[in-house]
Amino acid sequence: MEFPEGLKYTKEHEWVLVEDRTATIGITEYAQQELGDIVYVELPEVGEKIVKDDPFGAVESVKAVSDIYAPVSGTVIEVNDTLPDSPETINDDAYGDGWMIRVEMSDADDLKDLMSAEEYAEYVDQQKDEGDEGGEESGEEEE
Amino acid sequence: MVEFAGWEMPVQYRGVIEEHLAVRRRAGLFDVSHMGEVEVSGAGALDLCQTLTANDVARVQVGQAQYNLLLNESGGAVDDIVVYRLESDHFLICVNAANTDKDFQWIRGRSEGKAEVRDTSSRYVQLALQGPLAEQILQPLTGLALGQIKPFHFSFGEVSGARCLVARTGYTGEDGFELYCDPERGEALWNSLMEAGRDGGLQPAGLGARDTLRLEKAYPLYGHELDDTTTPLEAGLEWVTRLSKVCFLGREALVRQKREGVARRLVGLEMTAPGIARADYPILKEGEPIGRVTSGTRSPTLEKSIALGYVSAAEAVVGNGVEVEIRGRRVAARLVALPFYRREGAGKTS
Incomplete structure (x- = not known):
């Protein structure tokens, strides 16, 4: 699985590309693989403020909905308008055309908590091990 | 893999949508031994x-x-x-x-x-072979005349050398069979079926597709549409x-x-604005709560957002325009007739 070097990562499996005060945000290859076929995306609008560690949107697979958490605080300056019509782009190209929003950061210190590609790769390995041992989801459904 | 009622279950093999469409168009094989x-x-x-x-x-x-x-x-x-x-x-x-x-x-x-x-749960492996090609795939593996087994009927016979109860039943809305056999024979039976179906495009299918398939057909799932109070x-x-x-x-x-008269009824919903209704989301009529969603997904066959839910009996009218509260937003939906999906020619055999 690929985790590009130039990006920063969160424990909730978002990635951030930082260029000056602008942060481009999406979800990682690991996240899209875990979700499976993505069929719906809910994103904020340009001008909205997002707050670090709060949900700013959601992605839905056929099976379930997952919140997307803001890796940094700031104001949304651009939204990937192609995603509502073709959410599967996130499965196909999580780090490229599957980007979600661009944000003007309000506090560069927010970046300090984020993981490097190497740290994130290690973190994902841990998650996978835990998943193999017990199953990371417990089936609340009965069938 | 996820844990499910004590079983390690595959949610998906190659992807829920691909597996779902394989069952609708060709055939899918499910390991439902957890039943x-x-x-x-x-x-x-x-x-x-x-x-x-x-x-x-x-x-x-x-x-x-x-x-x-x-x-x-x-x-x-x-x-x-x-x-x-x-x-x-x-x-x-x-x-x-x-x-x-x-x-x-x-x-x-x-x-x-x-x-x-x-x-006797531990005595059976249960495999579900479902889809329009199910009979064609299964027939060469058994001496049973499958054409003689009508929907909701079964026979005992050998499939690839394993004694099975072969039932024309399923939970997908397609033609198909459910095979019950000795767990010792389960893996070999699975492999024989996959091999027999390879040219026909048979795919292994997981719990994810099983759920979307049954939902399109509006089959209830216990714990969602049914419980001790419904x-x-x-x-x-x-x-x-x-x-x-x-x-x-x-x-x-x-x-x-x-x-x-009942106070509430199970209904089908189709979202008329973007969004997916999920279990437990409130259903509203002109801002007033009238019920709750029990299951919802994006339908891979219909390419629409569909859901089942309970609403007060007075509102349970096909065509009724309602709203589903999705994470604080009210999203338009309307009540539609069930099932959402019915296979072509189904009237002839079931």
Whole structure:
């Protein structure tokens, strides 16, 4: 699985590309693989403020909905308008055309908590091990 | 893999949508060995089944299967089940995995020594071969004349050398078979079926596709559309409920409910604005809550957002425009007729 070097990562499996005060945000290859076929995306609008560690949107697979958490605080300056019509782009190209929003950061210190590609790769390995041992989801459904 | 009622289950192999469409267009193979089996036998077996279920088991011939419900005294669903009549006084009841022990205790606790009740879940592997190509894929592996097995009927025979109960049943809305066999033979049977179906495009399918397939067909899932507090009259399962049957647990409550009218009904919803309704989301009419979603997804076949849910009986009218509250937003939806999906030509065989 690929985790590009130039990006920063969160424990909730978002990635951030930082260029000056602008942060481009999406979800990682690991996240899209875990979700499976993505069929719906809910994103904020340009001008909205997002707050670090709060949900700013959601992605839905056929099976379930997952919140997307803001890796940094700031104001949304651009939204990937192609995603509502073709959410599967996130499965196909999580780090490229599957980007979600661009944000003007309000506090560069927010970046300090984020993981490097190497740290994130290690973190994902841990998650996978835990998943193999017990199953990371417990089936609340009965069938 | 996820844990599910104590079983390690594949949610998906190659992707829910791909597996779902394979079942609709060609065929899919599911390992549904997690389903429980309870066997009831002996002189009092029929009476016990009749007393504990809503449908009329006396109408089921040997070699036939029946969709049915175990009800409690209030008419609520203990479980939804399929009853196979193996012999005149021997029934195999296929139950939901998470309910296996509950159902077993429920039935045994009411047998009054007149029938033998056994939990035989560990004796069966259950594979479901579902899709328009199911018969074509299965036929070369068995001496049984599959064309003679009508929907909701079964035969015993060998499939690839493994003795199986071969039933024309399923939970996908497609033609297909469910095979019950000795767990020792399960893996070989799976491999033989996959091999036999390779040229036809057979795909392994997981729990994810099983859920979207059943939802398109509006089959209830216990824990969502059904539970101990929902009655068959509310759940659109009146056809399973033979109130003319003299005596069964829950009958009085249902007769009363039928006379007084139900307060809520299970309905189909189609979202008319972008969004996916999920279990437990509130359903509103002009801002007022009228019910809750029980299951919802993006339908891979119809490419629409569909959902099942309970709404107050007065609002349960096809065409009614409502709203579903999705994470604080009110999103437009309307009530539609069920099922959402019906296979072509289904009228001929079922």
